[in-house]
Amino acid sequence: MRINIVMRYMGYVMLLNAAFMLVSAATSWYFGDTALYPLLLSGVLTGAMGAVPIMFVPGGEKISNKEGYCIVVGSWMMSCLVGMMPYLLWGGEFTLVNAWFESVSGYTTTGASILKDIEAVPKGLLFWRSSTHWMGGIGVVMFALVILPSIGKTKMTISSIEISNLAKDNYQYRSNVIMHILLWVYVSMTVICTVLLKVAGMNWFDAVNHSFSAVATGGFSTRTASVGAFNNGWVELILAFFMLMSSIHYGVIFATITGKRNNMFRSEVVRYFLGSVVVCGLVCAISTRLDGLYNTFGEALRVGLFQCASLVTTTGFVTTNIFTWGSVAVMALMFSSIQGGCAGSTAGGVKADRVVLAFKVLKMRIKQQQHPNAVIRIKLNGQLQESGVVDYAMQFVVSYALMVAVGAVVFALCGFSFDGAVSASVASLGNVGMEVCDFGGFSSAPGFVRFFSPVLMLFGRLEIFGFIQLFLLSTWK
């Protein structure tokens, strides 16, 4: 493996990080807050680190699978590390472990925070937090790929690791167009969401930050009370819409906008995904209304649908205190957190595609028992699925369940209650960020939890197997 080539590509990612740090510093300067120097220095240091390999290593080289993998994982790890700098330099609540937590939570679009009083944090630093979401949302490497015109093989090598494996299969476009489609959809959605939020009553700063969070399905807010602080139905509606859109395969969104045949209305997975949001939202609304938590069914439905959309998209925006909800509603929320969005989106979780496949496998198994000699194949979106794809999906579901269990055991050993430990594990691994059961929040959790939870976030973001490969590099041919 050529480390120099890997370092060159990672250098571009560092430069991108530095650019966002400098934009955040400009924001800090505009608002006259105390994060100007920390952001400025972080930008300069990160830029210098990125510039060295670019200066020395000549470009234009084809990269291998292993190198592509190392670029992706290395970029994630390095971004998470350099992303800590502004927090560490600013200080406040950001100790070393807290900065690590906040940085990884940002880049993995988890959105969990250790901050107790978000309004006390300078606006420049809040913008940086949201920027980490935005960069993480599309995948730090995606940005680097857009500025790299190296063709075909390089891009697919990286995208096959970065995007979930199912996502790759769904694309109906040439590989060298994929990156441009992703960026086009991503930037367009961010701009439209920002403008709509501004029109709905937010100021520009809040609108940009919440738009970054919603489109990246992250969950960082500029308010301690999250979206609930705005108490604005239009804001909730806009955010819910963009969270849901961002959780649908970006290629499918592009196909829908451009009038292609394989649009979201014909997608079995999208129909299932949106249906699951409506069903879970209704369950929450009925449950909370029957418990007398809300005065009208309309209010319960508004809150229930928003919370379900927030959790199923693994965003984690909050408009109400869900810890007072009954167990039926909590179960619906937990299911949403575990399921997550569609493959090929910025959402985390198991992914709706795999859940649909799992249901189909169950159905197939029952049929197979009735007709042992029948050859039964599984179709998804009208296409026959290869056994390898189905097997991988099932292996992933099992691995995901195991990882949730491992995470829960570790959290339980750190003193969490059973439901708190499971909730913390799902929130971290699924990149949800928001806990369904109260465990006091990550801000008051022990230091080891704040170190371990980001590791789970990285596992989730790199789809478990992607992260495990990091430890098996030497045996990778």
Added chain:
Amino acid sequence: MKFDKINKLQLKSLRGKVMIGFLGLVVLLIFSSVVSLVELRRIGSQTQSILAESNRNMTLASELLDAVEDQNHALQQMFLRGDISYDTVYSKRLTDLSESLTAAQEQQTVGIDSVQAAFERYTEVSKFYRIRSAIGDTEWYSSDYAEAYHTLIAAIREYMMSSQVALGPRAMAIEQNAYRAITPSVITIGVILIIVIMLWYFLDMYGVQTVVKVNRALGDYLKYGIRYNANIKGNNDIEELNSRIEELIARVEDTNRK
């Protein structure tokens, strides 16, 4: 910007790359020192402002207390001895008190509002002090006046303490700034270490090793007549040197053939 355009912009001179690399390190050091200095200066100005504010509050509070005490003393003299000459002392100290309060309000010091409220109540109660002292209304003095007087004294004492109470959060802010003054240096040193390691790695790979390769290939060609092939890639002047050597060898071989 397209990748090939970036490649074209890339600096070719190895000397230039080394110079930029090390100049970059110097700039980073200077920049982090400037950030540390700015934060240190902020600590200095914050400490000065805390001390100045504390001193100002104490002085003002002392002036206010003196004025109220003098007024009370004057009133006592008028009540007990019927000495009307103290009326001028009372009036003068009332003016002093009012002026001190106005000065404190202009400086927007913390806790001055409660003193102002207590002072207004005090002036309202003691408005007809001349008549009260003339008729010897001790009941008024011991109940209404005494209550307003004690409230005012308590408010002034609280005001005196306010700067001390505010010291806690301000000391924390100073501690925060001290952290911000030290951390840049620590982090910059860490980053510089990483950059130095990278520079060493790339200089070794694209500088030292390439020269060794050229030397070995040239030696093999001269000694054993093995075809010169150093296979240098580096987008720098050693790669250029390599291609020139190849060209030179080709020319020499051409001349020999002729």
